[in-house]
Amino acid sequence: MVAPSATLSVLNRADGSASYQCPSTGSNILGSVNAPVELPGRRDALKPEDATIEVFVKPGTAPAGVGERYVEGILKTLLGRVILGREKGYPRRGVVITLAIIGGESVGRGDPYLILLPALLHTALLALLSASVPLSMTFSATVLAVDESGQILREPSAEDAATAQSVHVLAFSSKGHLLLNESQGSFDFDTWDKVRQRASAICHGTQLVSADGDVAMAEDVDGRPLEGTLRETVEDQVYRDYNWKINAA
């Protein structure tokens, strides 16, 4: 399994940005975050004590339609729970997240956005981190498909997903909560339970607590856990930014 790759702060004028490529699903997303921003008008519609989160998903080839509205809603609900919108400077302001799908297969009308959802979620998270928007935790997400023989496929391609019995997107927080589940197809609960376990292993890895109390990320069939990959991306950026400080110390 080829790990996804990401870069932080790719755009100059946005407060935070990230680009994200996932080779197995072929998705390539560019995300930007501006926060906090004054939202023009509609002041009465803003929550007085919380930030208003706006998510825009721009498909690469067509104007955004109902499918995008739907996936924007999913992202908004999830991110709304993760962003600390009550921190200083955020109430009554907006957190505007724009995600452009710049590569990979386009999503047709009525097609589920499920395959792209983890990539969109990760891009949004990295862009938020790059903009230093206060978050209560990080998360990682994956998409799994179950085929007719009950085999679980990780990060299926669009064709695989079309032939699969069911497709599941799961997101886990860095504290181990199940943050999001989107399942479609036809399946029973036991299948879902297996999918959940596999997804948890993909996102967190199998955690081994070693003698000195460190949590070691174990390598398993799914390669490095996604959480570790995301963390490394952010750490790399931090090390690059604070090179001068680290070298001096």
Next chain:
Amino acid sequence: MASSAPPPALTLPPSQFARLQPHAYLLAHLSPPASSNQPSLRANGRQPAQFRPTSANTGSLTHTNGSAVVRVGDTTAVCGVRAELLPTSDIASWSVSHASSGAHKRATTTKNDADADADESHIQDLNLLVPNLSLSTGCAPGFVPGAPPSALAQSLSHQILGLLHSTRLVRAEDLRVWYQVPSFGGDGDMDVDAEEDEGRKKKNDGKEIKAFWVLYIDIMIISLAGNAFDAAWAAVLAALRDTRLPRAWWDADNEMVVCSEAVAEATRLSLRGLPIASSFCVFEADAAAGWRAVIVPDAEEEKKIEEDQRRGMQRRWILADPDGYEEGLSQERVCLVVDREMGKTVIVKMEKNGGWAVDGRELKQLVDTAAERWESLKLILEQC
């Protein structure tokens, strides 16, 4: 205002308290003091897992092919299905896609399907199902009549379309208008693409698709008091069950599709299964505990919450079929669409977003609740 009278003690009628302190109001209902000996009920008098009374009525709109009005509590959805003919000659890519459709024919069909040979991809490829949900009816104070579709309406439309596709509720076969090519004189008529037609004919025993029915499924939420999706989907389901398509055939002499006027000849759609949606929301006791505090429980605290729950100190409630008031107070939503086949519950769609209270164990319980809801709603839909 007379200032002479002594100011009365500050007492509020419950309805005002509900508006001023909605969170505390619902919390007080759900966790009454132990001394009061009152059961834990929601502000609307329901048990946490109780759905609102549901009624359905079909065939109320006479100018549609099928229609239904579904009322779930104070949420009312009207659905009308209108069928229009789409001649294959109007489909630009028809001859190409039809010839190649055999290759990915089995893509979406499953082994236990009765009509395994049906090519279901037609519905999705040709957009034969067009649902559209409208909230701009003045159904709730926030929705202005005549406004462009809100993000919620668009997202609900998409959810319904996605569910129609993923459940494969409507059979593509029901939407096809066939023409039996007479076995004589075939070579005389075909000139340009005779070769291609030859292949097609062989595959379909001389039958040809001349047109498709396109179903325009329009849903109007005429009153919105929370949980629009359940009501809208139930209305779609009831309307599709009610839909009759007139008998249509290809008139070879006039080269057009002709429909029969006789009502007796119209056929109902044969739907696959009966997927029924149940939505839930999670109400958290400490969500508004501190004005600024956001408390994120970690795994250990989760365990503690569970322990408390066993001791009867509940801090989270999963509320079935939330009304508008409850929806405004909760962030986490669960939406389940289940079907039952031969006593087994099949999950068709399972969504959970916006929080961390619901995990595997809770979802398992909710699937059971949704299965019970399936039984009761099935009766309602079958009676109407």
Next chain:
Amino acid sequence: MSSPLVLLPGDEIPSEYLPSTSSAPLRLGAGLRLLSQPHRPTTSNNSTSSPSHVLTATQAGILSTDNKRNAVSILSSPRRRYVPTANDLVIAQIHHSSPDYFHCMITPQAPHAVLGQLSFEGATKKTRPMLKQGDLVYARVLSVGLGAGAEVELACVNPATGRAEPGGLGPLNGGMVFDISTGMAARLMRASSSTGEQQEGVAGLVVLDELGKKLEKAGGFEIAIGRNGKVWVDCSNSGDVAVKATVAIGRCLTTIDEHDLNPADQKKLVSRVLRELKIEV
């Protein structure tokens, strides 16, 4: 100092990283907060044994501790947006004026900050500076206000003493403003305010010292650094190379910011830029 601790939102800060020297209350800076609280300490016995509070990061960055002030904060992305904090020095641009206030722009995204017409050194109703739209001021953030919709207030004078403290506050005349990242502005601030002669420069920056040495002959330069990611440079003493020198300084600073150059490269860059602009040193 051990290797720096990189934290992501939701990570707990190990207690050994917290300064524990003084008895003063711990001050939480940007990017940190008390997120996880043990619930209901009365219901369970083991919660009393666990620490009474857990500090959690809310931004990604390096943990930075200050033992003197007993403070901890997170240094997050240096390219982040400037968020006004009391006592920061900023370079603001006048947008328009009203009878009592100048309305200034600190960052293009944020709402305008107000600067009292009389908050200048020695200003009275008669002698107050007449600033026009587009003029620049070097000001201190007096208060950021509490709650939603509060206005940021600036001042070019210390309200207690009536003097422009620290020096240099007030209108900026002439010169030129360059945009840099907020992280770079903070570093420049530390580099320019410290007088100690250090081998490696302060905060990894030697560019100001280097430029100072090289441009001394040409008449030196004036610089004002705003925490909002602006740097104002003026070389009006430099005579006919004034414009060239200003451009050279600006180019050096923005290039170092963009490419995160180390001290050796900074020196090379300074020489190269001065050579390219044909400024004699």
